[in-house]
Amino acid sequence: xxxxxxxxxxxxxxxxxxxxxxxxxxxxxxxxxxxxxxxxxxxxxxxxxxxxxxxxxxxxxxxxxxxxxxxxxxxxxxxxxxxxxxxxxxxxxxxxxxxxxxxxxxxxxxxxxxxxxxxxxxxxxxxxxxxxxxxxxxxxxxxxxxxxxxxxxxxxxxxxxxxxxxxxxxxxxxxxxxxxxxxxxxxxxxxxxxxxxxxxxxxxxxxxxxxxxxxxxxxxxxxxxxxxxxxxxxxxxxxxxxxxxxxxxxxxxxxxxxxxxxxxxxxxxxxxxxxxxxxxxxxxxxxxxxxxxxxxxxxxxxxxxxxxxxxxxxxxxxxxxxxxxxxxxxxxxxxxxxxxxxxxxxxxxxxxxxxxxxxxxxxxxxxxxxxxxxxxxxxxxxxxxxxx
Ligand code: SF4
Ligand code: SF4
Ligand code: SF4
Numbered sequence: 001x002x003x004x005x006x007x008x009x010x011x012x013x014x015x016x017x018x019x020x021x022x023x024x025x026x027x028x029x030x031x032x033x034x035x036x037x038x039x040x041x042x043x044x045x046x047x048x049x050x051x052x053x054x055x056x057x058x059x060x061x062x063x064x065x066x067x068x069x070x071x072x073x074x075x076x077x078x079x080x081x082x083x084x085x086x087x088x089x090x091x092x093x094x095x096x097x098x099x100x101x102x103x104x105x106x107x108x109x110x111x112x113x114x115x116x117x118x119x120x121x122x123x124x125x126x127x128x129x130x131x132x133x134x135x136x137x138x139x140x141x142x143x144x145x146x147x148x149x150x151x152x153x154x155x156x157x158x159x160x161x162x163x164x165x166x167x168x169x170x171x172x173x174x175x176x177x178x179x180x181x182x183x184x185x186x187x188x189x190x191x192x193x194x195x196x197x198x199x200x201x202x203x204x205x206x207x208x209x210x211x212x213x214x215x216x217x218x219x220x221x222x223x224x225x226x227x228x229x230x231x232x233x234x235x236x237x238x239x240x241x242x243x244x245x246x247x248x249x250x251x252x253x254x255x256x257x258x259x260x261x262x263x264x265x266x267x268x269x270x271x272x273x274x275x276x277x278x279x280x281x282x283x284x285x286x287x288x289x290x291x292x293x294x295x296x297x298x299x300x301x302x303x304x305x306x307x308x309x310x311x312x313x314x315x316x317x318x319x320x321x322x323x324x325x326x327x328x329x330x331x332x333x334x335x336x337x338x339x340x341x342x343x344x345x346x347x348x349x350x351x352x353x354x355x356x357x358x359x360x361x362x363x364x365x366x367x368x369x370x371x372x373x374x375x376x377x378x379x380x381x382x383x384x385x386x387x388x
Pocket of ligand 3: 016173174175176206207208209264266267268270271272
C-alpha cells in the first residue's frame with residue numbers, strides 16, 4: 001500500500017494535487033477521486049463469487065513516494081537575477097501568462113523544445129485542463145494557468161510516451177516545479193526517461209489555487225455571469241482580488257477573501273510563493289502594472305530567457321522592486337510554522353503507538369503552541385517527562 005502518501009500527505013490534507021504520483025505509478029493504480037488528492041484503486045481478482053483486491057504495491061519501487069514533493073523539505077534555488085518583462089510579438093502583453101507563452105514560443109521556434117505540459121482553460125466550459133501543446137500556434141493560442149486547479153502532470157505520460165516528446169517544458173504552480181525537481185534528483189533508473197525529457201520548468205507566483213467550483217458558485221450563480229462570457233481570470237498585483245475579464249471588456253471582481261473557501265486544502269501549509277524550485281518564475285508582484293517580474297534561478301532558465309529576448313518575443317528591464325519580493329519570500333516563515341504543525345500531528349499519531357515518542361511529541365507540541373509571552377516553558381514540560 002502507499003502508506004506514506006496516505007498517512008503523511010492525503011490524511012493531512014497536504015496534497016498539492018500536482019499529479020506526478022499518478023503519472024509515475026508503474027502499475028497505474030492511482031486515480032483521482034474527484035476531490036483533492038489521488039486514491040489507490042487496486043485491481044480486483046474474482047474468485048468464484050468473491051472479489052479480492054490485490055496488493056498491487058508489493059514488489060514496487062514506490063515511485064509515487066519517490067516523486068511526491070510533500071514528503072520532503074526542500075531548499076530553495078537562489079535567484080540568479082530578477083527582471084521586469086513584457087511580451088512582444090503576437091502576444092504583446094505584460095501579464096505573466098503573456099511572458100510565459102512568449103518564452104515557450106521562442107523555445108519551440110528554435111527547437112529547444114518540442115512540447116509543453118501546462119494548465120490551460122477550456123474556454124467554453126471554463127474548466128481548467130492539463131494540456132500538451134506541440135506547435136507555436138497551439139502555445140500562442142493557449143490561455144495559460146488561471147488559478148484554477150487541475151492535476152497538471154497527469155498528462156506527462158501523454159507527452160513522453162504517447163507523443164514521443166524528448167524536450168518538454170512544464171508550466172505550473174511552484175509545487176509542480178518542486179515535484180519535478182524532486183523527481184530529477186531521484187536515483188531510480190525507472191524515472192530516467194522523465195528526467196531526461198523535462199528540460200525546463202516555469203512556475204507562476206502562487207499564494208493558493210482554487211477548486212474549479214469557484215466558477216460555478218461565485219461567478220455563474222453568485223454574479224449571474226454566463227460561462228461563455230468569461231475570457232480569463234487575473235490576480236490583482238496586490239493579491240487582493242481575482243478579476244474575471246469578460247469578452248465584452250467588462251471585468252467582474254471577486255475578493256480573495258470570498259475565493260478563499262475554494263482554495264485547495266494542500267495550499268494551507270505551502271511555503272513557496274515565488275516558485276523557488278523552478279528554472280523560471282513569473283508573477284505580477286514587484287513590478288509596474290504593465291510588466292511582470294521574471295525570476296531566473298538556473299542556467300537553463302537563463303538560456304530560455306536570452307533566447308526569447310534574442311527573438312524579440314520579450315523585452316526586459318531591471319526595474320524590479322526587490323524589497324517586495326523579499327517580503328513575499330519572508331511570508332513563508334508563517335507557513336513554515338504551519339508545516340511544523342503537520343509534522344507534530346504525525347509525531348503525535350506515532351506517539352499513540354509508541355510511548356517512547358510521547359515525550360518528543362509533547363515537547364514539539366508545546367514549542368509550537370507556546371505564545372511569546374510565556375516566560376518559563378521549561379516548567380510546563382520537563383525534559384524527562386514521558387508524557388504519560
Ligand atoms: S507503491 Fe508502486 S504500485 Fe503502489 S501506488 Fe506507488 S507507484 Fe503505484
Ligand atoms: S502532492 Fe502530488 S505527488 Fe504528492 S500525493 Fe499529491 S498529487 Fe501525488
Ligand atoms: S499555494 Fe503552494 S500548494 Fe497551493 S498551488 Fe500554490 S504552490 Fe501549490
